[in-house]
Amino acid sequence: MNPVIGSPTESNSVPIEMGIDRWVHQRPDCLRKADLGLLMNRASVDRELRFSCDVVAQSMPGQLKALFTPQHGLWGDAQANMVETDHGWHHGLGVPIYSLYSETRRPTAEMLAGIDCLIVDLQDVGTRVYTYFWTLLECLRACADAGVSIVVLDRPNPIGGVVVEGPLLDESCFSFVGGATIPMRHGLTIGEAAVWFRSEFAIDVELHVVTMEGWSPNAFYQDLGRHWIPPSPNLPTAESALVYPGQVLLEGTNLSEGRGTTTPFEIIGAPFVDPEVLLAAIPTDALPGVRFLPLYFRPTFDKWAGQTCGGVSMHVTDRQRFRSYRTSVQLILAIQRLWPGDFRWLPPPYEYETRLPPIDIISGGDQLRLATASAESIDALCQVDEQAWNDRVQGFYLYSRS
Known part of the structure; x- marks a missing residue:
């Protein structure tokens, strides 16, 4: 049929x-x-x-x-x-x-x-x-x-x-x-x-x-x-949907993805992040189709509610070339490398899974969680056989x- x-x-x-x-x-x-x-x-x-x-x-x-x-x-x-x-x-x-x-x-x-x-x-x-x-x-x-x-x-x-x-x-x-x-x-x-x-x-x-x-x-x-x-409260624009495949990884970390702000998933940060330091560490040449600006923000709910967070905002300049997953992996590993004593992978539960770390079921396996910011190849972490x-x-x- x-x-x-x-x-x-x-x-x-x-x-x-x-x-x-x-x-x-x-x-x-x-x-x-x-x-x-x-x-x-x-x-x-x-x-x-x-x-x-x-x-x-x-x-x-x-x-x-x-x-x-x-x-x-x-x-x-x-x-x-x-x-x-x-x-x-x-x-x-x-x-x-x-x-x-x-x-x-x-x-x-x-x-x-x-x-x-x-x-x-x-x-x-x-x-x-x-x-x-x-x-x-x-x-x-x-x-x-x-x-x-x-x-x-x-x-x-x-x-x-x-x-x-x-x-x-x-x-x-x-x-x-x-x-x-x-x-x-x-x-x-x-x-x-x-x-x-x-x-x-x-x-x-x-x-x-x-x-x-x-x-x-x-x-x-x-x-x-x-x-x-x-289609859901934290994807208010088509632009937020475009960055979502990578930025959703932040749900497995203690980094804010901007819930509780007017631009959810278009920003990343935490109280321990220095925007200028992070901005200098982003390999922009390896991330086509996107630009970053430093910012401070204060979520009204969710992670770090009521606290001032430092971070960057993400601005897609070329939808065809932009790769959200690779971009967010780069940002996460940069923050993990710069602030190792503050960065955390969150424990379960997450979406009714009570055993596995949230980042594993979000990213698709344990490779990202077990990666080291300096030693792991970004290509290996982002690779998919299209x-x-x-x-x-x-x-x-x-x-x-x-």
């Missing part, structure tokens, strides 16, 4: 049409007269900025029976790392809201009872540790068990579908921020991931993907002519790569 609905096309014109924009005209037969569930959050909007739940409810009256939400909740108001959201009720639509970041991270049989098809419309951000891929994987498995079909309304990878970064995740570090051997920056859309997951894990589920029209894997979100609606990864997934691409 071909899971792809519609014929995806590419162009340089904007704006593109996403799955939610095309689905009325490309609607799979399994939706007709079906009782529907919808996995979404506040970033799930069409080109007119209508929420997907309203689009579905208006175009298929009486068929929407439940909403499901990922980490951060329907409104994206909940913070990260095991800050769970409650189940609720959507009074306007008269349907329950089931949280898949609560006592469960998979739809239960009770949640899926009475549902014939689960529609998934989530804006992913192109980084392995972002949990929306893994919520999708759990939905595929749960729907297979319950005999429920799945329709994925595809959305763009906001940091493009060509560049791959970061080593493959080691199976020993599988967790809810990584459930398959993929790189940190993987280049897949959520629709492509769904098709690959079904094959990779031999999940016996009826799957359909409503593709986009006009999206090129070479494009960044800033090129698309669409509003960026934050061709091998592309060979694994190219059969599941819905949009051609150049």
